[in-house]
Amino acid sequence: MWHLRTYIIAGGLFALASAIVYCIHYLIFQDVHHIFIYMIGDLAFLPLEVFLVVMVIERVLARREKQAIREKMNMVIGAFFSDVGYELLDRLLGCFTRREELVRQLNVSQDWSHADFRQAMSYAAALDLSPDCRATNLEELKSLLVTKRQFMLTLLENPNVLEHERFTNLLWAAFHLAEEFEARETLGGLPEADLEHMSNDIRRLYGQLLVEWVAHAEHLKTNYPFLFSLVARTHPFQESPSAVISA
Secondary structure, three states: OHHHHHHHHHHHHHHHHHHHHHHHHHHHHOOHHHHHHHHHHHHHHHHHHHHHHHHHHHHHHHHHHHHHHHHHHHHHHHHHHHHHHHHHHHHHHOOEOOHHHHHHHHOOOOOOOHHHHHHHHHHHHOOOOOEOHHHOOHHHHHHHHHHOHHHHHHHHOOOOHHHOHHHHHHHHHHHHHHHHHHOOOOOOOOOHHHHHHHHHHHHHHHHHHHHHHHHHHHHHHHHOHHHHHHHHHHOOOOOOOOOOOOO
16 A cells, blocks of 8 residues: 555656656747647557556566576575485485385486476475385484585575575475474384374475476486486496496
8 A cells, every 4th residue: 555655656746756757858949840740759658658667678677587586596406406306305205115106106207398397396296105214224214314404594594595486395395303302302102193103204395306306307307418327327226326337
């Protein structure tokens, strides 16, 4: 409401300033015909000017700004996966008894197309496999998340991250699992209901982690093939991941 009132007042002041200038022009030259010729000419060009400024120039600038923000976000996401994401992908994969299905759906390779990445993202977003947190070392997982907490908090301080809802939700899922671990004196000998609860937290985290990883892998394939080459050789959804390029 306050912004609307400000615009109305500003518009009135500018209109008044124009009227004063036209009055001064008339007092000096006494030529109403000349004033109206240029006034109508300016008004005739105004719709085209509005179109060029608002519809074309502003959209081009907004698109460039959005592209720059997206590029910065991809750098942040890349840093996340390099520091903690890839280790989480590998460590949490062992919690799923139907590991073969995950491998089949997410075995990203050099020959993947856009359709393959879209299908993998859809699968990850609707992940319905039930993990068993007892299949991994919970103390080591706790140590990883707690150790990397400050790094993830630093990522949240980036203003661009808050505009990327999917990645923000991923970070919050990681923070929540770390808090669940820290809230317990020990992770050994927990009751069945507690283990089931943490397994659900792992499924939530892993689903969001997979979606973000697939999207990031496609971004690398499109824009940075040399970085994607390493990802395709080392991700855990293949039989023998290795950075070594075989003949």
